[in-house]
Ligand SMILES: Nc1ncnc2c1ncn2[C@@H]1O[C@H](COP(=O)(O)OP(=O)(O)OP(=O)(O)O)[C@@H](O)[C@H]1O
């Protein structure tokens with residue numbers, strides 16, 4: 001497993017209970033620190049009460065010096081315990097944030113390409129940042145304030161009642177109203193927050209897509225049009241934020257107002273009791289001090305409920321992802337090396353409209369043989385590569401690796417043995433060397449130089465300012481299309497996988513270089529299963545078998561000479577290619 005998790009991940013939805021489980025002891029410790037903090041806070045009004053009694057000249061249980069000493073010590077120890085409680089409980093939030101992010105990242109790495117056809121990178125980025133952040137806010141900040149609220153209220157209420165039950169009930173009534181009304185608003189808040197988070201995700205997606213395609217926008221002078229589109233998405237996020245704010249702007253002033261009312265009631269009811277001689281000035285001051293201590297926790301109810309709504313909405317959005325099962329599941333079989341891949345009457349349907357991309361495909365890749373695949377654009381070549389690499393599933397038929405059905409194979413050893421290079425490879429914003437050694441970080445210089453030579457990149461790299469250490473920018477923007485493709489091919493060759501599938505991966509390289517590279521692959525890779533898809537027939541003319549695809553079906557197969565003799569699609573394509581060559585020369 002690539003992740004270090006606090007909680008044991010299960011397939012499907014994740015609950016707060018699961019997230020908190022590994023932190024129960026820390027939660028208890030944080031609770032103990034909070035108890036200590038509040039115990040000290042609760043002692044302060046009583047000490048003040050004694051101080052007032054001393055000032056009034058009444059008999060008191062201690063002298064003024066001791067009162068001051070107590071207040072001083074309680075302030076210092078209270079601050080210490082508060083720091084410890086915040087540190088412990090906030091760390092739980094950070095821990096849960098880390099666990100959840102690791103789990104999501106791992107889960108996303110398991111999902112198949114059909115999932116990524118429906119979810120944009122921007123949307124997933126928003127889950128990884130905004131939603132996980134909201135869960136952290138609940139697990140740290142909101143839990144701390146919730147525990148604090150429970151402790152201080154359960155400590156203060158019995159004391160207030162013991163001083164004067166009638167005054168206590170009158171003063172606490174507004175606080176109860178705060179909690180009840182804030183709770184009522186929470187239900188509405190959940191839906192509005194979820195809408196807001198979805199609009200934020202759209203915004204992230206829009207920015208991400210636009211920045212990635214900035215060149216296209218410029219080339220077609222679509223800046224104004226794109227700006228207008230962005231303004232629309234931004235406006236939608238603004239409106240959604242306003243709808244959330246409509247509740248929060250009511251919630252917070254409401255809690256403040258109720259706290260103010262509590263103090264006013266205390267002044268009125270308690271003041272009258274003092275005037276009537278039924279309550280001492282000391283008790284009156286103590287009641288007021290205790291009410292002041294309750295005001296922040298009461299105000300925090302609004303924050304807690306708002307954060308709780310946001311985190312519930314975020315966890316439910318995250319769970320929509322966690323509930324997505326990987327399309328391709330793990331089996332238990334593994335074997336190495338793979339020396340035979342066999343497909344039996346494979347058919348594949350793609351997309352929401354079930355487009356028939358491949359029909360009744362029977363191909364056999366075996367060690368030492370080179371299979372060439374040709375066909376016009378959209379004929380199903382890449383789909384065949386994805387099926388052979390077990391990136392997607394077939395709808396009918398079966399695929400076997402070493403005569404064992406693909407469904408029985410464990411995915412990691414299977415994928416580790418199949419190297420795929422596509423025509424639009426993804427490179428990282430790192431050095432050429434790091435990109436080549438991506439799947440084999442411990443590769444020696446000699447190994448790197450060997451693959452660089454095989455793909456004909458030595459001269460190009462010699463011309464780079466820092467050779468192999470040259471950083472190539474995001475997605476390799478500082479390289480030409482052909483250089484990018486060859487770096488990707490070198491990366492695949494370095495792992496020496498027993499199966500190599502090249503999906504038109506040299507389309508941006510000139511035909512002479514392509515033929516040279518393919519020739520070298522044929523000579524060096526005699527012990528691998530090699531499949532080469534190419535639009536240039538000259539590159540695959542020496543293959544042991546050439547498969548010609550048309551509209552998802554194999555329409556011809558055989559060696560180059562045999563196919564030419566048949567005077568069908570292959571010979572037509574060959575004729576066009578030769579004509580183009582003659583025109584160029
Ligand atoms: N995710 C998808 N959803 C729906 N249809 C798809 C999807 N991917 C590919 N197709 C369709 O399947 C057919 C085969 O696509 P494929 O990419 O395999 O063609 P190809 O032979 O590799 O083409 P090219 O030479 O242009 O790379 C095409 O008609 C394409 O539109």
Ligand SMILES: [Mg+2]
Nearest residue numbers: 381382383504
């Ligand atoms: Mg293709």
